[in-house]
Amino acid sequence: MSFVARRMAALSTVIIILAAGAGGAFAQKKYDTGATDTEIKIGNIMPYSGPASAYGTNGRKINFISYDDGYSPPKAVEQARKLVEGDEVLLIFAPLGTASNSAIQKYMNAKKVPQLFVQSGATKWNDPLNFPWTMGWQPSYQSEGRIYAKHILKEKPGGRIAILYQNDDYGKDYLKGLKDGLGDKAASMIVAEDAYEIAEPTIDTHIVKMKSLNADVFVDIATPKFAAQAIKKVAEIGWKPLHILNSISASIGAVIQPAGFENAQGIVSVAYLMDPLDPQWRAAPGMKAFDEFLAKYFPEGNRADSLVVTGYNAAQTLAQVLKQCGDDLTRENVMKQAANLKDFRTANLLPGITMNTSPIDFALIKQMQLRRFKDERWELFGPMLSAEVGG
Known part of the structure; x- marks a missing residue:
């Protein structure tokens, strides 16, 4: 299994497991394309082939659809259109690469489909005024x-x-x-x-x-x-x-x-994340949870590959957003909740780091x-x- 495939196995499995309790006590359910009572469709674009291939590691069923763009911006545009217009996903989660995401950014915002937790640290992902449907995940x-x-x-x-x-x-x-x-x-x-x-x-x-x-x-x-x-x-x-x-x-x-x-x-x-090979974190609750997750759902996962722990923590962030959405699974509410994370910690953030976002600040992780x-x-x-x- 390639590094990319290992990361994506972590991403998809974590979302499925952690989003299992995402239901909420809402009087009225609201859905956009890609969400129903029984399913949430989430899209992803990842370079399974090409020069960057080393990267590609709620009471509802998560249908996680991931396509290869070969680290090619034109191919990324093609795959984004396929996910949005063909597969009709609710959002695109954790697409990787600065160039690829730059190529689809205007399209995603014109379509008003969340381009959420981009796997690139480009500063441009923190621009809610001009691109309110795009948000990064890692520090810039x-x-x-x-x-x-x-x-x-x-x-x-x-x-x-x-x-x-x-x-x-x-x-x-x-x-x-x-x-x-x-x-x-x-x-x-x-x-x-x-x-x-x-x-x-x-x-x-x-x-x-x-x-x-x-x-x-x-x-x-x-x-x-x-x-x-x-x-x-x-x-x-x-x-x-x-x-x-x-x-x-x-x-x-x-x-x-x-x-x-x-x-x-x-x-x-x-x-900004705990290193699974660092003995000082061996007894940390978050590292124990990570190890238990790997043992149960992803035994072939390589603890030495930081892309796996990154995928695990990025997926936990999306799971939190879906939980906050409750039964209002509209694209607008997905972005509203992503822009309303307060002192949220994934399992393996270093001590002292919390995620905080607002409608005018899309930068999740600001310390290293x-x-x-x-x-x-x-x-x-x-x-x-x-x-x-x-x-």
Whole structure:
């Protein structure tokens, strides 16, 4: 089973199990297309194939319909139309990818169908004024980039920074956050901004170039396939920079282990969810619940793959929204409830993090903590950090 398939197994199963108690004491039931007394149709778009395939992990039956877009924006548009106009889903949940979701955003908002808990940290998902039917789930890339900038300024105030980033909105969003965080020091500290295309078979030449510029800070803004390549190549050529890895590629199972534990020592990233491999969470109620869920419903799930725990927690968030909807399962009420989460915690959020949304603030998770890779796991360090960026 692919990483994407494992994540989607977690997503679909959690929604089905957790939404089982979503009934409410409403005098009048209200439904839109995709919802009935007995069923809720939920759509999903995920890159089961293509360069990003490493990602694809209420008293009513949940009919969960998921299609492959191959990490292709035109294909994502085709699949969104199929889900909305053909399958007639109530909403599209957790579609993955910045470019793919950018391609369907205007369509979803024109159709007034929720594009809910997008699996991308692009800042544009927090724009309720212009796109009231689109909401992200994870912290924004710009927020994460600002946190890395703060860390660099503390650890390497005179550093020479080389940045590898994917040449699309995802990569550019991280880049903007990093530069904003560096402020007027960005121009003097950044010695390379190297963009790679997703069609490139390898990013080795980019890494060699960065080392040749005597950079001592490497900011790695890459999806799992390329992040694993970068970790291997940095070690192979004997380059020893402060290596900062964007959180979307921090999965031990999907990235670090394939790249080699010995090659990943000292890499810095951020976290907002508990790492199932971190022994400090072993006795935490939320981790016990996660483990019990895997044992009962998803025994083949890989605890080392952070995409599985991400899928589990994203699905819990949707289950909470459906519970709050009760018997008013209209698309309008789905968005109203998603924009009315108050101090909500999924099972595996780090202590101190809660989800809060409002009609003018669609950002669910606004805090993160730095972590460093040591031996065969991530170790958290420093305080909980916030670097909020509005829509």
